[in-house]
Amino acid sequence: GQNIDQPTEMTATEGAIVQINCTYQTSGFNGLFWYQQHAGEAPTFLSYNVLDGLEEKGRFSSFLSRSKGYSYLLLKELQMKDSASYLCAVLDSNYQLIWGAGTKLIIKP
Amino acid sequence: DAMVIQNPRYQVTQFGKPVTLSCSQTLNHNVMYWYQQKSSQAPKLLFHYYDKDFNNEADTPDNFQSRRPNTSFCFLDIRSPGLGDAAMYLCATSGTGSTDTQYFGPGTRLTVL
Numbered sequence: 001g002q003n004i005d006q007p008t009e010m011t012a013t014e015g016a017i018v019q020i021n022c023t024y025q026t027s028g029f030n031g032l033f034w035y036q037q038h039a040g041e042a043p044t045f046l047s048y049n050v051l052d053g054l055e056e057k058g059r060f061s062s063f064l065s066r067s068k069g070y071s072y073l074l075l076k077e078l079q080m081k082d083s084a085s086y087l088c089a090v091l092d093s094n095y096q097l098i099w100g101a102g103t104k105l106i107i108k109p
Numbered sequence: 110d111a112m113v114i115q116n117p118r119y120q121v122t123q124f125g126k127p128v129t130l131s132c133s134q135t136l137n138h139n140v141m142y143w144y145q146q147k148s149s150q151a152p153k154l155l156f157h158y159y160d161k162d163f164n165n166e167a168d169t170p171d172n173f174q175s176r177r178p179n180t181s182f183c184f185l186d187i188r189s190p191g192l193g194d195a196a197m198y199l200c201a202t203s204g205t206g207s208t209d210t211q212y213f214g215p216g217t218r219l220t221v222l
Contacts, residue, residue: 033210033211040197040216040218042199042214045211
């Protein structure tokens with residue numbers, strides 16, 4: 001079966017750095033997405049990785065290792081507004097998006 | 110601004126009473142998706158349209174139907190809502206590239222009494 005694993009919940013402090021991990025086992029791989037979802041709202045696109053390595057976008061970076069079936073989202077200089085769920089999703093060989101259940105990130109002052 | 114719009118944002122219905130959720134988009138995207146998302150769970154794809162070509166997921170119950178009268182609009186019909194159908198329903202759109210990003214509407218939260 002296809003599977004995406006993320007921690008259920010993480011807590012971090014305002015101004016700090018946090019890394020949210022995602023591991024996947026899918027039938028094929030055509031890229032990995034990270035989305036941010038605030039409570040009661042729709043997911044919003046953060047990043048897309050298809051090649052190994054780190055992609056940086058302001059305070060957010062996303063890393064991919066295809067050989068390890070592993071990605072992480074790195075959030076720097078955390079702000080209270082970063083409190084949200086972060087969803088990892090993989091495009092499989094059929095270009096179907098397989099979703100993780102999301103990691104709820106709690107930011108404390 | 111180009112966007113995906115869903116109406117209503119909150120919908121309350123009674124057990125067994127049909128309900129229709131709507132989605133419209135100004136992105137001119139060919140592909141439209143309907144997802145169901147329950148609390149703390151991953152979004153679950155119900156079906157998607159590639160232009161007018163309808164693709165139903167194998168495990169989507171018959172209780173869920175969809176219509177896409179034109180490029181801009183897509184509807185989700187729940188024929189006889191059960192308590193288990195209470196969820197957030199998300200509409201998303203994407204371009205036709207196989208790796209194109211999906212852009213989501215704000216969602217409709219459905220309550221079944």
